[in-house]
Amino acid sequence: MSNQIYVIGHKSPDLDSVAAAIAYADFKNKFNNTTDYQAASAGSVNLETEFALGKFGFDAPQVLAKRTAKNLFWLITMNFPKPWMAWIKP
Secondary structure, three states: OOOOEEEEOOOOOOHHHHHHHHHHHHHHHHHOOOOOEEEEEOOOOOHHHHHHHHHOOOOOOEEOOOOOOOOEEEEOOOOOHHHHHHHHOO
């Protein structure tokens, strides 16, 4: 990957934010004919999400603990920007 871009949902990942991150990363990779976009999670997935992902043959996305200078992000399903601002700071 030349320029890895992580697609993440909100800080306490639930099924809709994890599924949206997986779907959007897949869409961007196919649309742009690349593999630069990778679904990620801002925390561990809950049991419901783990069950649903397993049921449909998906692995839970990588958990990112913090942003580094090398990481690029696309944030999705962000309803409350202020909590994100604290988490995103390098």
